[in-house]
Amino acid sequence: MKIVGRTVSDTLWSILREVESRCGEIQFHKQDPQGNYGSYQLKDGQHHIWVRTDSNLTSPQFEHIVAHEMMHAVQVEQNWPTAKAAQDYGDGSCEAKLVARGLQALGDEIISLGFARQLARELHSLVLDLDVEDRLKKLERSCRIVFDRTYQMEGRYQNLKRRLEPGSSLSPGSFNLEYERLALSYAQEMSSTSTRKASLQKLYLKHAPSVAEKGKELLRILGEKGWGNPEQALTSMIAIRDSLGLAKTCIIVNPRSESGSWG
Ligand SMILES: [Zn+2]
Numbered sequence: 001m002k003i004v005g006r007t008v009s010d011t012l013w014s015i016l017r018e019v020e021s022r023c024g025e026i027q028f029h030k031q032d033p034q035g036n037y038g039s040y041q042l043k044d045g046q047h048h049i050w051v052r053t054d055s056n057l058t059s060p061q062f063e064h065i066v067a068h069e070m071m072h073a074v075q076v077e078q079n080w081p082t083a084k085a086a087q088d089y090g091d092g093s094c095e096a097k098l099v100a101r102g103l104q105a106l107g108d109e110i111i112s113l114g115f116a117r118q119l120a121r122e123l124h125s126l127v128l129d130l131d132v133e134d135r136l137k138k139l140e141r142s143c144r145i146v147f148d149r150t151y152q153m154e155g156r157y158q159n160l161k162r163r164l165e166p167g168s169s170l171s172p173g174s175f176n177l178e179y180e181r182l183a184l185s186y187a188q189e190m191s192s193t194s195t196r197k198a199s200l201q202k203l204y205l206k207h208a209p210s211v212a213e214k215g216k217e218l219l220r221i222l223g224e225k226g227w228g229n230p231e232q233a234l235t236s237m238i239a240i241r242d243s244l245g246l247a248k249t250c251i252i253v254n255p256r257s258e259s260g261s262w263g
Pocket of ligand 1: 068072125128129132
């Protein structure tokens with residue numbers, strides 16, 4: 001059995017069948033080489049997953065990427081909250097009106113849409129990946145499958161190492177949202193099982209100590225509000241976003257409320 005041209009184990013295949021029985025068919029795509037290791041998107045009501053197929057990826061690494069993204073599809077079916085760039089909401093919607101007011105209040109400091117989308121994705125993954133990885137650990141125990149997370153973690157480490165180079169001036173609310181995104185990454189790495197935690201902490205303290213402080217604050221929020229069910233994840237996402245001062249840049253959509261309301 002193959003996914004995007006790669007042979008996968010019978011166990012992963014049966015996990016896929018189980019997920020599809022709950023979520024409907026999943027479309028798999030080969031990812032652009034510049035893209036991340038994997039990404040998930042719900043488009044026109046269909047679940048799409050993009051995965052890297054580099055030949056140096058081992059099977060346990062490839063299967064981790066596929067399974068990780070599949071768990072995001074399950075979260076969507078279970079109506080977990082999601083973070084979106086506020087500007088992505090159409091004219092006339094109540095979200096758009098809120099954003100229009102927000103942008104007026106911000107004056108010239110309109111944040112680039114691309115960076116706002118990136119930040120929304122990173123906030124989404126900080127909170128929702130904790131549940132995704134919990135689900136994968138349960139699958140490892142119940143289905144006797146082994147996932148290898150090193151590819152994803154090493155990729156994230158190398159990326160952060162580059163961005164934390166000396167001389168980068170970081171301040172809250174800048175055009176590229178680098179301060180906020182690095183604070184989200186700090187919280188994500190410190191709450192993960194990455195073996196690079198200690199070296200990353202050193203890098204942050206050396207090059208961006210105020211970002212590390214903000215990252216610790218985000219971790220405290222996660223610990224206080226929780227992330228283990230959709231309600232807790234919603235509360236955490238809103239509180240983290242507000243702690244970063246980005247209520248006008250990023251909205252949190254709650255599909256569980258009748259109107260699919262936002263916070
Ligand atoms: Zn994820």
